[in-house]
Amino acid sequence: MDTHLQAKIHHWLNLDKDESSRREIQALIDSGDSEVLAARFSGRLAFGTAGIRGVVGAGPMRMNRLVVQQTSMGVAQYLMAQVSDCAERGVVVGYDGRHDSKQFAHDTAMVLAAAGIKVYLTVKIAPTPLVAFGVLHLGAAAGIVVTASHNPPQYNGYKVYWGNGAQIIPPHDTGIAACIEHAATAPIGLMSLEKARLADRLVMLDDDFYQAYRQGIRQAEVLQNHTSPEKVSLAYTAMHGVGAEMAEMVLKDAGVTQVYSVAAQREPDGDFPTVNFPNPEEAGAMDLVMAEAHKHSAMLACANDPDADRFAVAVRLSHATPEMDASAAYQMLTGDQVGVLFGHYLLSHASDDQRLTCRTIVSSSLLSQIATSMNAVCETTLTGFKWLTNVGMSKQSADNRFIFAYEEALGYTIGNMVWDKDGLSALVAFAQLTAELASKGQTIWDRLDAIYRQYGFYLNEQVSIALSASDMSQPTIGDRLRRQPPTEIAERAIISVDDISIGIRRFADGSECVIDLPVSDVLIYQLEGGARVIVRPSGTEPKVKCYYEVIEQFSADDTLQDVQQRAALAMAKLTTMHQQSLA
Structure with missing residues (x-):
């Protein structure tokens, strides 16, 4: 073991007071496992706009008590430098149901209290949206939630909200990261929770807080459609996370009485024993909730991810029979389909001054078309919910109030009670949409068909392309595409190219205009026929993420299946030819 590594380990052990963590490092030293x-x-785990996230274990590149304490001290120092009254306004701290989350949340509270900052700490596990809600509800200076969302069991994480209730964006991320680096050089002070309580620096958020969120959903302006809720039937799973109790309450409040919870996945369990990967997007993750729905012939099979900020739904097919397997009787909606359904539904019921929606650049452009046709606005942001909500706040006005935002990765925010993705309010909104349709003898499939017939069938797909390692020594894919710009993609002419790295849109005739987006290494190609290709190169590994969209129109005789088949063929051609061009 070289002396530089020895010095790092020695410094860490001098700071780490957690015996289990110290034993883990010592065992590695004793076994001579230098690698x-x-x-x-x-x-050390990099702090970014999503906070930190990593595998639980000892050392600065893992999630552990010392890393959490150092991160919390960095947050405290940054807050005190930026927000003059942060000590009095305080910080909301909550946590999910993973094995280490409660301890990490308590460590966070002890560090903040020792730094002189008031802490609002949840008494028990809390869905992530409750922490975002709590920041505004309590007028706090910031919020922190200990969660790894839908990552595998060995992970945990730490997410920070600013005083506006939204996830932090630059420059706060880099400012906090710099403070963390400084905090990591010295011992971290801790104040016990009992001492913090006696010093009036700790307020425990008990059932009244959880009920305030529940009441917020019950009274939300956009969740007042009480058309025939008794007609809706749905199965629900919390996926071994923290959503079940609140989900069941808010559905009951909305009058939805036919709710069937998946018992095997209802209680929090950090081992996630019934799923290979606790993410509703992953194959097999929805199997149990679809089986539960099928048992009751329910209309919907609904899921939250383990921290309940995402929402997923599978819908019973019109030709489903009890004899079918559940996987044949239900079809999962994509995040874009749910986002389009929400946007259409909410704008159809919106007041004249409630017209602002947002989507990310990689989400379906269909929401933009719907918004335009309904005399509404759809702002397009960079990928990530931090951008959706911060842009939503900055763009809204008295006569252009925010109503909805979504990203294709199953994230939705309904109204402005929570300025982050909220899988619980989304659950209620989707049940209300389904109930309204049922009252007319219609289904979700009927509504999707009607939307597609009016606007066209939009098909979206994402592909990550692994490139040869030798490409890492060459200019990036983005640089190559900028130096040698293509004139067509998959035999489709290029109408315009958005280069987000310089904020310019170039048209085929050579004209240009400015794009109002933060700088990012992204290229967006608009093609003839309405198709779209987005390229997001990686600067650290030989990989590029590509997002594709094709649009197919209906003829008078087309069935939805006809159009879907044409779109699938067009998508296959687009993705294959474009990927070959990047090789």
Whole structure:
């Protein structure tokens, strides 16, 4: 083991007061596992706009008590430098149901209290949207939630909200990261929760807080459609997370009485024993909730991810019979389909001054078309909910109030009670949409068909392309595409190119205009026929993410299946030819 690594380990052990963590490092030292030690001490978990997230374990490249304490001290120092009254306004702290989350949340509270900042700490597990809600509800300076969302069991994470209730964006991320680096050089002070309570620096958020969120959903302006809720039947799973109790309450409040919870996945369990990967997007993750729905012939099979900020739904097919397997009787909606359904539904019921929606650049452009046709606005943002909500706040006005935002990765915010994705309010809104349709003898499939017939069938697909390692020594894919711009993609002429790295849109005739987006290494190609290709190169590994969209129109005789088949063929051609061009 080289002396530089030895010095890093020695410094860490001098600061780490957690015996289990120290024993883990000592065991690696005793076994002479220098390779693992070098990986653990190769840097520290990077703090970005989503906070930090990583595998639980000892060392600065893992999630552990010392990393959480150092991160919390960095947050405290940054807040005190930026927000003059942060000590009095305080910070909301909550946590999910993973094994270490409660301890990490308590460590966070003890560090903040020792730094002189008031802490609002949830008494028990809390869905992530409750923390975002709590920041505004309590007028706090910031919020922190300990969660790894839908990552595998060995992960945990730490997410920060600013005083506006939204996830942090630049420059707060880099400012906090710099403070963390400084905090990591010295011992971290802790104030016990009992001492913090006696010093009036700790307020425990008990059932009244949870009920305030529940009441917020019950009274939300956009959740007042009480058309025939008794007609809706749905199965629900919390996916071993923290959503079940609140989900069942808010559905009951909305009058939805036919709710069937998946018992095996209802209670929090950090091992996630019934799923290979606790993410509703992953194959097999929805199997149990679809089986539960099928048992009751329910209209919907609904899921929240483990921290309940995402919402997923599978819808019973019109030709489903009890003899079918559940996987044949239900079809999962894509995030774009749910987003389009929400946008259409909410704008159809909106007041004249409630017209602002948002989507990310990689989400379906269909929401923009719907908004335009309904005399509404759809702002397009960079990928990530931090951008959706911060842009939503900045763009809204008295006569252009925010109503909805979504990203294709199953994230939705309904109204402006929570300025982050909220899988619980989304659950209620989708049940209300389904109930309204049922009262007319219609289904979700009927509504999707009507939308597609009016606007066209929009098909979206994402592909990650692994490139040869030798490409890492060459200019990036983005640089190559900028130096040698294509004139067509998959035999489709290029109408315009958005280069987000310089904020310019170039048209085929050579004219240009400015794009109002933060700088990012992204290229967006608009093609003839309405197709779209987005390229997001990686600067650190030989990989590029591509997002594709094709649009197919209906003829008078077309069935939805006809159009879907044409769109699938067009998508296959687009993705295949474009990927070959990047090789």
